[in-house]
Amino acid sequence: MRAGETNRHLSGWLLASPLTLVLILFLVLPIAMIVVVSFWQATEFSIIPAFSWENYDFLFGSPVTYRVFGNTIKYALIVWAFTLGIGFTVAYFLAFHVRTQTWQIALFLLCTIPFWTSNIIRMISWIPFLGRNGLANSALISAGITDEPLDWLLYSDFSVILAFVHLYTLFMVVPIFNTMMRIDKSLIEAAYDGGASGFQTLTNVIIPLCKPGIMIGTIFVVTLVMGDFVTVRFMSGSQSANVGRLIQNDIALLQYPSASATAVVLLITVLMVIGILLRFVDIRKEL
């Protein structure tokens, strides 16, 4: 009896251990290492493993940090709003307007086609399109909408956000579409029977039921945008900075401790954002 119990106990531990080990090795340890290094000092030639607050002192003492974090959050918010708007509309169309499942699947696959290429290519292809002598400007000029080429189309916040929205909208579409497909159609019929207008059905039935999908999409988009460094660099022509670029610059200059400190602050910021988001919706319960 007792032996059997220890056995069960043991097998439980053994079953859980592979995942635990993987998580410890590849998630907990690296993050712990980053936190440790963030308290070190570096010179051009060496890393000094001694505890110091210097990196954080500098980080929180510099106006650049606040500006860059502000910029990062600005990008995240705007991109979130656009991807949510577009993503929800696309998912709604797919789930409720397209009647046959074959078409639903076909159109859904169509949405994923851009993902068959690398996201760098999808991003960079905007550059010749939006350039001063690019397609967009020549079209606008020949249509008589402007006389001068519009410079703000490329290497501006506009182009950064455009590329982000283009790259990440699908991350909104997929989870929202998924939750929409689980909505029992009879609920919607019941709403109509109860005299709700289309809009009322949307706000009172569909949106509340889609919350987990919206939340998952939001987490995807927000974390992707906040951690990005490539899109901002290419689409702003290196003229704008976000936190990712700050870290990248530090790494390029061998300032690992300072890069780690910034990474830790970014990690905490993102975790806080996700923590707040999760207070609105209990994803586990609603899935």
Place this chain on the structure above:
Amino acid sequence: MTKPTLSRRSLLKGAAAAGAASAFPAPMIWAQNIKDVTLRQFGTGVSNLNEVGQKVKEDLGFTLEMTALDSDAVTQRAATQPGSFDIADIEYWICKKVWPTGNLQAMDVSKIKNYDKIVGIFKDGKLTPESTIAQGTAPHTVGFTDGPDGTTFASEQTNWMTLIPTIYNADTLGIRPDLIGRPIETWAELLNPEFKGKASILDISSIGIMDAAMVCEAMGEIAYGDKGNMTREEIDKTMAIFTEAKKAGQFRAFWKTFDESVNLMASGEVVIQSMWSPAITAVKSRGIDCVYQPLKEGYRSWGGGIGLSKNLSGLELDAAYEYINWYLDGWVGGFLMRQGYYSAVPETSKNHMSENEWGYWFEGKEATDVITNPFGDAMAQAGEVRDGGSFEERMGSVACWNAVMDENQYMVRKWNEFIAA
């Protein structure tokens, strides 16, 4: 030349190879084993060319594996992963950062056959006895160390070199003469409001700050003690001027990679920017007019060399010395000079270039026929003259070398602020 235990068949093949063979001292006893040697070289794309690797296999018999990285990654690897390479192809300013880590070993000058023929810039800093030494990390200041285990730099020539110079050039601003339509003569033009929204500077802080300093000095705004080693105050003033220009919309973009600079220029997004010489060629090869404009304040120059990993010893170390001697023997020099760079031992390179090529690239003469680079692309037509003229004119008017400053960390932070502004 003493007689052949010369079992390197390849050396005897072909006239060119035979020529190369006669230039080498008799091969060592390890001739048989050398085919098994593999040397791993990494460096910036500039001189890490597969053609060089192939030619090494042909001439010397061993394998040279090449990895091309950007200069930040090169620095990182040299400083942090000494086991990952045998030969580091790095720039002199990178050497200043990396040498103190002790990851490279000093090279015995007496084993370098063409040492005496190496250009003065890399030995006493002077191109000709009358030249003045430019500001910045001049190669000779980090070119020598005190002994085989030295980790500091010697102030004059010693028997121990840190890097064997391989390639160097003088950089300036690139312009689109067709879109500017008037002569450009000074670095100050980069911030001329006339080019608002059409200028660019490179976003590699250590080099970008130098270009910025050249501009501020040319504008008469700042007089620097040493542009290659600025004080905090000088850095602040420089970045203030550039931040103001950035906020006023002077810059279209900043570039970090070679391709970006080519695209900015070729698409007409930018008409004046800091640029590297092969990028000019790449723009020109698309049929677009682009000039590497010589400016009255002079050039910002850079130089690279190869260093040996601490871990090399025995047969591999011998092979590495053999490689270095081969490198300076002329074939690589000719190969690089035909792309517009300079070789550390121009005399030997001359043997591997036609008279027309030598005249155009080195002496600044009119081309008598089409000039092609080693890859077969036409670089200039008959009658054209190289931008900036002869070797002496170009390397003689270097104002500043690429550098690492004492206040590097401060500069980097200020540069980051500039980018984020």
